Amino acid sequence: xxxxTQPDIHITVSEGAxxxxxxxxxxxxxxxxxxxxxxxxxxxxLLLKYFSGDTLxxxxxxxxxxxxxxxxxxxxxxxxxxxxxxxxxxxxxxxxGSYIPxxxxxxxxxxxx
Amino acid sequence: NAGVTQTPKFQVLKTGQSMxxxxxxxxxxxxxxxxxQDPGMGLRLIYYSASEGTTDKGEVPNGYNxxxxxxxxxxLRLESAAxxxxxxxxxxxxxxSDQPQHFGDGTRLSxx
Numbered sequence: 001x002x003x004x005t006q007p008d009i010h011i012t013v014s015e016g017a018x019x020x021x022x023x024x025x026x027x028x029x030x031x032x033x034x035x036x037x038x039x040x041x042x043x044x045x046l047l048l049k050y051f052s053g054d055t056l057x058x059x060x061x062x063x064x065x066x067x068x069x070x071x072x073x074x075x076x077x078x079x080x081x082x083x084x085x086x087x088x089x090x091x092x093x094x095x096x097g098s099y100i101p102x103x104x105x106x107x108x109x110x111x112x113x
Numbered sequence: 114n115a116g117v118t119q120t121p122k123f124q125v126l127k128t129g130q131s132m133x134x135x136x137x138x139x140x141x142x143x144x145x146x147x148x149x150q151d152p153g154m155g156l157r158l159i160y161y162s163a164s165e166g167t168t169d170k171g172e173v174p175n176g177y178n179x180x181x182x183x184x185x186x187x188x189l190r191l192e193s194a195a196x197x198x199x200x201x202x203x204x205x206x207x208x209x210s211d212q213p214q215h216f217g218d219g220t221r222l223s224x225x
Binding site: 032036041042043044045046049090094100103104105106 | 117144146153158163212213215
C-alpha cells in the first residue's frame with residue numbers, strides 16, 4: 001500500500017530562520033509528489049508539485065522542494081520564514097496513472113517572532 | 114473564480130439525524146473527493162469519484178454514502194449521524210485522479 005510519512009508533527013522556527021519539512025514516500029515507481037499548505041479555518045492549497053525532470057522544484061510563496069530518489073524523500077524548504085507561513089503542511093504522493101494521492105498526517109509549523 | 118464550493122460551512126446535528134453535504138466545482142474537473150480531517154489524523158479519504166458516473170470507497174467509507182450528481186457536483190450523505198462523525202469535511206477536485214487537488218473551505222460538522 002502507498003504511504004507518506006511526515007516524521008515531524010510540530011516544527012518551531014524563528015521568523016527569518018530557514019525551514020525544512022521532511023517527507024518520505026514508499027513506492028516502487030517514480031511517484032508524483034505534492035506539498036500543500038493549510039491555513040487555519042481553510043482548505044488545502046497546492047504549494048508545488050513534482051512529476052518528472054528537474055529534481056528541485058519551485059513553488060509559490062518562496063517555497064521549494066527537492067526530490068531525492070535514493071532517500072525516497074521530497075523535503076520542503078524555505079530560506080527565510082515569515083510569520084504568515086505558520087500553518088499546517090501536508091505532503092502527498094501518487095503513482096502516475098489513475099492512482100489518487102495519499103496524504104501524510106501533516107506538520108504544524110509554528111513561527112516565533 | 115469560485116473553485117470548489119461546499120455547503121453548509123457549519124452544521125450541528127443530533128445523533129441519528131441525516132444530512133447531505135454539498136460540493137460543486139466550476140473547473141470542469143473529472144475527479145472529485147470527500148475527506149474528513151480530525152486532529153492528529155491528517156486527511157482521510159471517505160469516497161472519491163474518478164470520473165462522472167463512478168464512485169469508489171476510500172479509507173473510511175462506513176456510515177457515509179455519496180452521489181456524483183453530474184460532472185460539477187458530488188454530495189456526501191450521512192444517513193444516521195453518530196458522534197464519531199464529528200469532524201471537518203473537505204471536498205476536493207482534480208483534472209484527473211493523480212493530479213493536484215483543489216480544495217473547498219470545509220464543512221465543520223458537530224454531532225451531539
